[in-house]
Amino acid sequence: MAGAGADTFRVGRSDVTELNTSLAPGGGVSDPDRVEIEGTQGKDRVTVTGKKVVFGSVTVTGLPVKLGISFAQIGFDTLAIDTLGGDDSVDTTGLGPDVIDLQID
Numbered sequence: 001m002a003g004a005g006a007d008t009f010r011v012g013r014s015d016v017t018e019l020n021t022s023l024a025p026g027g028g029v030s031d032p033d034r035v036e037i038e039g040t041q042g043k044d045r046v047t048v049t050g051k052k053v054v055f056g057s058v059t060v061t062g063l064p065v066k067l068g069i070s071f072a073q074i075g076f077d078t079l080a081i082d083t084l085g086g087d088d089s090v091d092t093t094g095l096g097p098d099v100i101d102l103q104i105d
């Protein structure tokens with residue numbers, strides 16, 4: 001859960017297989033949050049879907065951890081996907097244009 005201020009989350013290898021995070025701004029102030037998620041050294045087939053209904057919600061599948069993001073705000077919040085090595089692909093066709101800032105490495 002993101003609080004007030006700028007937060008960074010990094011999701012890597014862990015015991016969890018599903019993680020949901022809320023970027024709801026604290027105190028009514030829009031702060032930049034950054035969510036980073038890692039793939040594997042093997043082949044990753046990542047799919048990013050999301051839409052905006054007041055705030056944005058995003059789902060990332062195809063990585064070791066299924067990631068859900070809610071209350072994202074484009075222009076403030078960033079989703080960074082690092083697929084690491086391998087013959088990877090990231091499908092963002094299901095992600096609306098006004099949901100979240102996306103960085104793919």
Ligand SMILES: [Ca+2]
Nearest residue numbers: 040083085086
């Ligand atoms: Ca990979």
